[in-house]
Amino acid sequence: MDLRLKxxxxxxxxxxxxxxxxxxxxxxxxxxxxxLVRYCTEEAYLAGASKVDVIWADDKLSKLHYENVExxxxxxxxxxxxxxxxxxxxxxxxxxxxxxxxxxxxxDIDPIKLREVNKEMSKAMEPYRYYTMANVGQWCIIAVPxxxxxxxxxxxxxxxDAVKALWEAIYKSVRISNDNDPVKEWDEHNExxxxxxxxxxxxxxxxxxxxxxxxxxxxxxxxNNHIWAGGCDLTQxxxxxxxxxxxxxxxxxxxxxxxNGKVVATKPLNYQGKLIENFWLRFENGKVVEYxxxxxxxxxxxxLEVDENSSYLGEVALISHESPIxxxxxxxxxxxxDENASCHLALGAAYPNNMKDGEKMNKEExxxxxxxxxxxxxxxxxxxxDMSIMGQTHEGIEVEIFKNGNFCI
Ligand code: ZN
Ligand code: ZN
Numbered sequence: 001m002d003l004r005l006k007x008x009x010x011x012x013x014x015x016x017x018x019x020x021x022x023x024x025x026x027x028x029x030x031x032x033x034x035x036l037v038r039y040c041t042e043e044a045y046l047a048g049a050s051k052v053d054v055i056w057a058d059d060k061l062s063k064l065h066y067e068n069v070e071x072x073x074x075x076x077x078x079x080x081x082x083x084x085x086x087x088x089x090x091x092x093x094x095x096x097x098x099x100x101x102x103x104x105x106x107x108d109i110d111p112i113k114l115r116e117v118n119k120e121m122s123k124a125m126e127p128y129r130y131y132t133m134a135n136v137g138q139w140c141i142i143a144v145p146x147x148x149x150x151x152x153x154x155x156x157x158x159x160x161d162a163v164k165a166l167w168e169a170i171y172k173s174v175r176i177s178n179d180n181d182p183v184k185e186w187d188e189h190n191e192x193x194x195x196x197x198x199x200x201x202x203x204x205x206x207x208x209x210x211x212x213x214x215x216x217x218x219x220x221x222x223x224n225n226h227i228w229a230g231g232c233d234l235t236q237x238x239x240x241x242x243x244x245x246x247x248x249x250x251x252x253x254x255x256x257x258x259x260n261g262k263v264v265a266t267k268p269l270n271y272q273g274k275l276i277e278n279f280w281l282r283f284e285n286g287k288v289v290e291y292x293x294x295x296x297x298x299x300x301x302x303x304l305e306v307d308e309n310s311s312y313l314g315e316v317a318l319i320s321h322e323s324p325i326x327x328x329x330x331x332x333x334x335x336x337x338d339e340n341a342s343c344h345l346a347l348g349a350a351y352p353n354n355m356k357d358g359e360k361m362n363k364e365e366x367x368x369x370x371x372x373x374x375x376x377x378x379x380x381x382x383x384x385x386d387m388s389i390m391g392q393t394h395e396g397i398e399v400e401i402f403k404n405g406n407f408c409i
Pocket of ligand 2: 315339346377378379
């Protein structure tokens with residue numbers, strides 16, 4: 001038995017959802033993760049959970065349903081499903097989601113069928129989304145390998161060997177080793193991220209200037225009243241929790257019309273199953289006005305033309321080059337990991353809570369405050385080991401934030 005699996009369960013329960021005495025827990029998990037789910041359940045009861053409910057999922061079953069059930073029947077969401085979720089929210093449950101997506105699992109399914117079914121599901125669950133979106137209760141997402149995913153990441157390995165390699169990578173990314181206490185590691189890690197958020201919030205920078213040897217020379221103005229966030233979060237009642245494990249980023253909201261210059265990507269961007277490689281974008285007053293990709297330029301074009309705002313930025317995230325995920329130099333084909341490997345920008349929607357009172361604004365108000373609104377949010381990496389970032393305050397003072405790829409404030 002790998003001791004690290006038990007540590008992973010403890011980490012998810014104590015630091016991830018941080019289950020409270022007397023609180024119910026809902027675990028969503030793929031069937032292959034039963035061993036981890038048992039450990040999580042055990043740990044949750046040790047921590048005082050009143051009741052643990054497990055909802056099982058299976059990518060291969062989903063595919064069978066899509067292949068064999070008519071759209072009209074498949075898109076109908078059973079009332080008991082909605083009631084079950086509503087019940088968990090009424091009970092103020094915490095939610096732990098264990099993901100193990102098979103990349104491209106539904107690639108042969110008619111995209112219209114996929115869209116129809118997803119739309120109905122989203123609509124049915126819409127009234128309850130605020131619970132996690134607005135941090136009413138604690139929630140956490142962690143990942144577990146599967147064979148198909150592992151073989152895509154490690155094409156030279158097969159079966160168990162690939163899965164083993166992916167486990168090693170995941171343990172490293174969530175700071176679990178045979179001889180450490182990951183819960184303590186995460187206390188320190190959260191403190192580090194909190195310090196960065198606080199420092200950056202106190203400076204209240206007007207703009208950030210990114211530069212590196214690859215040709216990135218980009219000025220990103222930040223939205224007025226922007227908020228830097230990242231690491232652990234607080235529920236509305238003040239309970240600390242970690243929504244994403246791993247997480248390395250400190251991120252905020254760019255001013256929609258305030259981005260100028262050129263950015264060169266340092267990792268491929270996986271968009272709708274296509275890998276866009278070696279690309280750059282040039283911005284004028286926030287909008288991409290010129291771009292190039294050595295591979296899959298058409299996919300990049302599609303992304304930029306999804307709607308009128310998918311060619312504007314919605315997120316700027318700072319991640320030191322020296323971090324466990326970036327040091328592994330692996331493309332995970334999964335945003336939970338990939339967006340934590342390097343400084344990144346996102347084309348498309350901004351997170352309203354990266355702006356003071358943003359979560360209270362409607363679409364028009366957000367746009368009026370220079371917060372981008374779009375149907376997409378697509379992260380791409382541009383960090384490098386020689387990245388320098390200079391911040392400029394509203395008073396015109398320059399502050400060095402990144403030197404040689406790492407935080408230096
Ligand atoms: Zn991000
Ligand atoms: Zn993002």
